[in-house]
Each structure stands twice: as C-alpha cells, then as structure tokens.
Amino acid sequence: MSNLVLKLAQAIGIVVLAVLVVGTVIGVLQWLVVAAGLVALPVAGIWLYFRLSGRSTARPARRSAPxxxxxxxxxxxxxxxxxxxxxxxxxxxxxxxxxxxxxxxxxxxxxxxxxxxxxxxxxxx
Ligand SMILES: [Zn+2]
Known part of the structure; x- marks a missing residue:
C-alpha cells in the first residue's frame, strides 16, 4: 500500500517538475518575444523616420539615378x-x-x- 502511494507521489512529482520546466521555457520565450518587440519598435521608428525624412541609405541610389x-x-x-x-x-x-x-x-x-x-x-x- 505504501509502495503504491510512493509511486503515485513520484508520478505527481515528475508531472509537477515537467509543468515547471515547460512553464519556465514558455516564460523565457515570452520574455524574448517581448524584449524583441521592445527593441524592434524604436528601431522601426528610427528606420521609418530616416526613410520618410529622406536621410537614409536611399540617397546613394538617388544620386546614381540619371x-x-x-x-x-x-x-x-x-x-x-x-x-x-x-x-x-x-x-x-x-x-x-x-x-x-x-x-x-x-x-x-x-x-x-x-x-x-x-x-x-x-x-x-
Ligand atoms: Zn472634370
């Protein structure tokens, strides 16, 4: 009887550990996505600003045009x-x-x- 309880407790422990690991991985992934978004937004903003104001890498192309x-x-x-x-x-x-x-x-x-x-x-x- 106590052997069965031990096995059950072991199984529950493994499940809890698995859930913790998966949760941690998902949390890290979420954090990465949020961090990437936080980095990408200002970069995209700066890129758009330079693109719209015409002070970008488009200038050499324009210069080379006839x-x-x-x-x-x-x-x-x-x-x-x-x-x-x-x-x-x-x-x-x-x-x-x-x-x-x-x-x-x-x-x-x-x-x-x-x-x-x-x-x-x-x-x-
Ligand atoms: Zn008309």
Whole structure:
C-alpha cells in the first residue's frame, strides 16, 4: 500500500517538475518575444523616420539615378501644372472641366478629377 502511494507521489512529482520546466521555457520565450518587440519598435521608428525624412541609405541610389535633362524637367513641370488643375475647388467644381457634379469612374464609384481626366492630361503632354 505504501509502495503504491510512493509511486503515485513520484508520478505527481515528475508531472509537477515537467509543468515547471515547460512553464519556465514558455516564460523565457515570452520574455524574448517581448524584449524583441521592445527593441524592434524604436528601431522601426528610427528606420521609418530616416526613410520618410529622406536621410537614409536611399540617397546613394538617388544620386546614381540619371540626372533629368532640361526636357525632362519641362515635361515634369508641365505635368505638375496640368495635374494641379485637375482638382476640385472649394465649392466642389472640377478645376479641369468645370463640371459641378462629382466625377465617377465607369463602375459608378467616385473618382478624383485627376483619375477621371488622366487620359486627357496625358494627351496634352
Ligand atoms: Zn472634370
């Protein structure tokens, strides 16, 4: 009888030990995940900041790009001027065609003047 109790106690002890070990491992893993997250968040923030402010490793790539010629710049300026006209004004009138109603794409969804008049703008370039 006492032998059986001893065996039972031994089994319970092994189970408790196993649970403790698994719990410890899971705890360490959780801690690692949290620590990685805590480290990654500021790093991601700094990376995003440098990326958005343009002071990143993107600069060498931009420097190696071919310099725009005078004609390229003229086209870019003309495109910017034309696209600047294709916006709604304060009263919701299209600056490109003067229409007082909102533009819709061919599926009936609202479209920006820029998207709606894209082909006309491209044709004028
Ligand atoms: Zn329009």
């Amino acid at each position: 310099r725009p010629t005078r004609a390229d710049r003229a086209v870019t300026a003309r495109r910017a001027e034309l696209e600047g006209r294709a916006v709604y004004d304060a009263v919701g009138r299209c600056g490109w065609c003067g229409s007082g109603t909102r533009h819709q794409d061919r599926y009936g969804f609202p479209a920006t003047p820029l998207a709606f008049h894209r082909s006309e703008i491209d044709a004028m370039l």
